[in-house]
Amino acid sequence: MIRFARSAALASVAVLALSACGTTSEPPAQAEAEAPAAPSADYAQLMDDLRILSADDMEGRDTGAPGGERARNYIVSRLEAIGVGAPPMGRLQPFQAQGRTREGPKTFNGTNILGLIEGTRVPDRYIVVTAHYDHVGINGGQVFNGADDNASGVATMLEIAARLMAAKPEHSVIFVGFDGEERGLLGAKHFVQAPPVPLASIAMNLNFDMISRAETDGKLWVTGTYQHPTFRPILATIPANGAVALAFGKDTPQDTGADNWVEASDQGAFFAANVPFLYLGVNYHPDYHRATDDFERITPSVFQSAVELSYQSFRALDQALDR
Template sequence: APSPMGRLQPFEAQGRSAAGARTFNGVNILGVIPGTRRGDRYIVVTAHYDHLGTHEGQISNGADDNASGVATMLEIAARLKREAPEHSVIFVAFDGEERGLLGAKHFVEAPPVPLESIAMNLNFDMTARAETDGKLWVTGTYQHQNFRPILEGIPANGAVSLAFGKDTPQDTGADNWVEASDQGAFFRAGVPFLYLGVNYHPDYHRPSDDFTHITPSVFISATELSWASFRALDRALDR
């Protein structure tokens, strides 16, 4: 298992760039909090920390995509330091997501624990701007139908509620999110997953994806729903 103090997982992989495929060097950042009930089973909580960099002289800061997901993950970690989880939890800040899920693919190819000991991956990508439709979307319950009853009783928080979808055969192209973020690597490896994120907005993958466009109360509500989702899953799985 990873050191309780955390560790770095460097990797080299072929990925996408504006100029075509090239080799990227990346680093995943890992930490772990031991579980009290099922310490031998892991929930892997993830969020990518890379973004698009610069394009034509403009910096893409990636406030929603995905500083928000990293902040959500860190808030869950902070709370679990005060109130220990039932499962052991591996937190991973993935690199290289925007280049083709590179960090996530490396993690499942060189996992710090056996894949069969991972109860699920809970991935956060774009969790701040739920004002687009008032929803924090949960993707993956079509593939893992046992997860939905665990979550569908969670009430709305402020102006934000959980919604389920973006994961059926009828959801095509950009409306199918099963492999749209790092959970796709876990899906391909046969590891159960859920992805929590908001819908597209006009600042998606633009330099205007800045913190000034985030409404704090909406982000807080989505974060509380993310926390409630984690807690419900942690308590319900592996009974």
């Protein structure tokens, strides 16, 4: 995820930041201690996806780099193993765009990854579920594995895809693993410029970026209900899961600068294109955009609770929209 750092230490490693996000602003009350735990589920594949995508051999998954290609190949293999088809334009959406590096502007060759599951009630309307798979690569000889940012979002997306193959959605769902987010939302911008379906047929974008490290405040933040207030009552009744609860904010005119996440990740491209959106993600933590954002730093039960909330959010939106 692209966020302005809160300190000089974070700024030194968040070298690719192009848009703003930040600290909490009037979060709702903490979930009560007796909130239900995550339901019994087999999370082995979820945790494997997170571990593999954030391993050292992915070399930080930089756009246009060998590690990014390895991550892309893995995600494609997982979608095919799950049985998720591709839209008519194909599984891959290559693009070329100019982004930023520490040395200045650079042209990147990136590739988005696409999947499609047809809906049962409104197959001609689409929910676009997204997560960027790139990260910042290798800096100063250190591999920035990006376990939370954003192997966690991709693993969440794959988990939702697997569940939707078992219990089909009401809307058709386009899954997109975006490339080039850290370089300036490059893949997302290309997608909205050359979408596989007309933008008018997209009911909304649901973007996952940084899902696993909710220990900071116990919240999985939902950004975008200020812009799209009809979404909030759909999600507001979803109860806390384990130690994690949904919270709404970081999207109002009062949430300025680093407190506003509306354009801080790939949902920003949909916002700019006037496509309804919601973003789900956790708050800052000490390993954000550092070489220490590793799989071992993630508490499995916290991540799994956030994944359950993410899936429940999708289901609630899928059932409520276009009625």
